[in-house]
Amino acid sequence: MRPALEAAGLGVRYRRSWALRGCSLSVPAGRVAALVGPNGAGKTTLMHAAVGLLRPALGSVRVQGEVAFVAQDKPLYESFTVAETLVFGRRMNNRWDDQAALDRLSALGIPLDRKVGRLSGGQQAQVALTLALARQPDLLVLDEPLANLDPLARHDVMRTIMAEVAARELTVLLSSHVVSDLEETCDWLVVLNGGRLQVSGDIEDLLEGHLVLAGPAELADGPAGGGSSGAAVVSASRTGRQAVLVVRGTPVLDPRWQARRPGLDELVMAYLRSPESAALPALAGVGA
Numbered sequence: 001m002r003p004a005l006e007a008a009g010l011g012v013r014y015r016r017s018w019a020l021r022g023c024s025l026s027v028p029a030g031r032v033a034a035l036v037g038p039n040g041a042g043k044t045t046l047m048h049a050a051v052g053l054l055r056p057a058l059g060s061v062r063v064q065g066e067v068a069f070v071a072q073d074k075p076l077y078e079s080f081t082v083a084e085t086l087v088f089g090r091r092m093n094n095r096w097d098d099q100a101a102l103d104r105l106s107a108l109g110i111p112l113d114r115k116v117g118r119l120s121g122g123q124q125a126q127v128a129l130t131l132a133l134a135r136q137p138d139l140l141v142l143d144e145p146l147a148n149l150d151p152l153a154r155h156d157v158m159r160t161i162m163a164e165v166a167a168r169e170l171t172v173l174l175s176s177h178v179v180s181d182l183e184e185t186c187d188w189l190v191v192l193n194g195g196r197l198q199v200s201g202d203i204e205d206l207l208e209g210h211l212v213l214a215g216p217a218e219l220a221d222g223p224a225g226g227g228s229s230g231a232a233v234v235s236a237s238r239t240g241r242q243a244v245l246v247v248r249g250t251p252v253l254d255p256r257w258q259a260r261r262p263g264l265d266e267l268v269m270a271y272l273r274s275p276e277s278a279a280l281p282a283l284a285g286v287g288a
């Protein structure tokens with residue numbers, strides 16, 4: 001099956017400065033992919049290139065099928081009512097499921113006669129998401145869909161996305177700063193840092209492929225984290241005489257290490273702390 005999103009040696013720059021460089025990744029169809037990284041990492045740039053709003057300076061990015069994109073600032077007309085917003089969407093799009101949109105808004109208790117500007121932030125996020133889903137996309141790209149939402153609204157937005165993914169073949173790429181919000185929903189992880197791709201892969205495989213090692217600091221001094229040969233050290237930290245390493249691979253461990261699997265948050269933090277580390281599958285025929 002063709003991937004839903006595929007970038008090969010993608011480079012994007014604004015005037016002279018590169019916002020993305022050497023970005024090669026592929027997101028399989030049917031996945032819910034989390035795009036994470038610090039401010040300025042290039043997340044919005046990658047999404048804009050994927051949906052065709054920006055032209056790459058180098059390489060390519062391809063998507064499979066119809067794409068719907070919800071931008072970070074959720075561009076809705078505040079003076080339109082919800083019903084008028086739906087009419088507008090229907091007129092602008094050939095592929096449009098009005099009934100699904102009405103059903104979703106009714107289930108969410110969002111009044112059709114209310115002006116969009118009078119809705120809460122969470123309700124506006126739901127209207128933007130409803131409009132995007134009404135277009136029945138194959139790929140849904142959401143730039144920070146959870147920003148400025150309270151925990152309940154964040155949960156509701158994620159639930160809406162999950163319900164749609166369960167109901168039909170849909171691939172989702174969504175960016176966020178809050179990794180804990182993504183843990184239950186996403187099954188693919190993409191980490192960008194300083195315009196470079198650090199991680200792209202199945203979340204379960206990534207978690208199974210890494211270990212957190214805690215032990216005496218002197219153990220961390222040898223090659224490949226001392227008594228942990230057979231693994232690459234992603235990040236290392238010390239507190240007094242204790243060292244904590246996050247390693248990738250299956251090490252032969254010194255018995256003085258205590259080993260456990262990382263959580264998603266820990267894994268992401270380990271990579272972000274060490275921009276030179278990367279966990280990327282080898283992609284055939286593309287320049288990194």
Ligand SMILES: Nc1ncnc2c1ncn2[C@@H]1O[C@H](COP(=O)(O)OP(=O)(O)OP(=O)(O)O)[C@@H](O)[C@H]1O
Binds near residue numbers: 019038
């Ligand atoms: N229109 C623009 N003109 C010039 N530079 C830009 C423009 N948009 C983004 N950049 C720069 O490109 C880099 C990547 O920005 P981008 O918005 O893609 O990051 P991001 O990961 O989405 O950040 P955030 O989490 O803050 O939204 C940053 O250094 C940013 O300053």
